[in-house]
Amino acid sequence: MNVLGIETSCDETSVAIVRDGREILSNIISSQADLHALYGGVVPEIASRRHVEAINPSVEQALSQAGLGWDGLDAVAVTNRPGLVGALLVGVAAAKSIAFARNLPIVGVHHLEGHIFANTLAHPSLEMPFLCLIVSGGHTDIVVVRGYGKYERLGRTRDDASGEAFDKVARLLELPYPGGPNVQKLAETGNPSAFPFPRADLDGSLDFSFSGLKTAVLRLLQKEPDANRADVAASFQSAVVDVLVAKTIRAAEQTGLMTIAMGGGVASNGPLREAMKSAGDGLGIGVFWPPPVLCTDNAAMIASAGYHRLSTLGPDPLTIDTMATAVL
Ligand code: KG4
Ligand code: ZN
Numbered sequence: 542m543n544v545l546g547i548e549t550s551c552d553e554t555s556v557a558i559v560r561d562g563r564e565i566l567s568n569i570i571s572s573q574a575d576l577h578a579l580y581g582g583v584v585p586e587i588a589s590r591r592h593v594e595a596i597n598p599s600v601e602q603a604l605s606q607a608g609l610g611w612d613g614l615d616a617v618a619v620t621n622r623p624g625l626v627g628a629l630l631v632g633v634a635a636a637k638s639i640a641f642a643r644n645l646p647i648v649g650v651h652h653l654e655g656h657i658f659a660n661t662l663a664h665p666s667l668e669m670p671f672l673c674l675i676v677s678g679g680h681t682d683i684v685v686v687r688g689y690g691k692y693e694r695l696g697r698t699r700d701d702a703s704g705e706a707f708d709k710v711a712r713l714l715e716l717p718y719p720g721g722p723n724v725q726k727l728a729e730t731g732n733p734s735a736f737p738f739p740r741a742d743l744d745g746s747l748d749f750s751f752s753g754l755k756t757a758v759l760r761l762l763q764k765e766p767d768a769n770r771a772d773v774a775a776s777f778q779s780a781v782v783d784v785l786v787a788k789t790i791r792a793a794e795q796t797g798l799m800t801i802a803m804g805g806g807v808a809s810n811g812p813l814r815e816a817m818k819s820a821g822d823g824l825g826i827g828v829f830w831p832p833p834v835l836c837t838d839n840a841a842m843i844a845s846a847g848y849h850r851l852s853t854l855g856p857d858p859l860t861i862d863t864m865a866t867a868v869l
Pocket of ligand 1: 551679680707725807811
């Protein structure tokens with residue numbers, strides 16, 4: 542079954558075709574990052590307009606790269622929640638038009654399901670149940686994935702998401718948007734022990750808080766304007782990684798689950814991957830992550846999650862709506 546996936550929840554227009562939930566035939570990603578870099582973050586109205594321009598060419602490219610015509614498609618999956626409503630609407634309108642014109646089933650996918658199922662897409666042998674750390678620009682969640690549609694959230698951020706913290710600290714360090722990869726790069730030459738930034742434990746809870754950390758970086762830069770930027774980046778990154786690893790490992794110990802998967806843009810962070818892997822190795826816990834292109838927003842993960850949704854829950858009506866917020 543060939544599923545056409547569409548993702549437009551934020552600042553990437555992406556269209557992919559995935560066979561049977563695991564074989565990527567095409568995965569076109571048109572990033573708007575350069576457009577938003579000017580403003581230091583995503584401007585919703587600009588995002589919607591750019592999606593409108595990019596969606597049709599992206600669908601055509603996805604078909605041609607997969608070597609398929611319209612007849613080669615069996616279903617359409619689209620991110621319809623959560624995200625910027627104006628941005629989501631573009632993808633959902635395109636998906637509905639294709640489904641209606643070609644008489645294909647349509648499924649609305651939760652964006653975070655996409656980030657979770659990027660792992661099974663990348664590692665077909667990965668078996669449920671597993672623990673998933675979702676770390677993106679909008680979310681930082683620890684979720685037990687028991688099966689498709691069977692999720693239990695054990696922890697979430699109480700304020701900023703981890704990716705948001707990377708982006709805000711990048712701004713303080715005068716690094717361009719998107720901040721995460723640039724902070725990681727600058728941190729490579731810095732000393733992670735230079736500044737003892739706070740690691741919020743929240744009384745042993747599996748929830749996260751990154752706003753105090755962001756404020757600590759701000760205060761330091763106000764007090765010591767000449768502080769070594771690479772040392773600040775490395776010390777900040779190390780504080781984020783320490784907390785993400787400690788809480789995810791704690792969740793594994795509490796649930797007895799021996800497999801940890803990671804998804805979302807921050808899961809492409811090298812030091813996070815290394816630290817999670819070495820903590821897991823010490824306890825016999827398997828640690829998985831998708832390649833970077835499947836960590837950040839992409840439609841292949843949506844097509845894959847859509848395939849599983851279609852197989853377990855069946856199609857949605859053509860009247861599906863967009864939602865700015867939605868629980869998993
Ligand atoms: O999953 P994603 O592409 O979009 C959302 O669903 O939000 O994640 C984007 C976030 C941004 O905050 C970006 O700075 C962060 O992921 N990110 C990283 C890295 N690559 C992307 N953060 C840390 N290290 C990275 N290498
Ligand atoms: Zn995302």
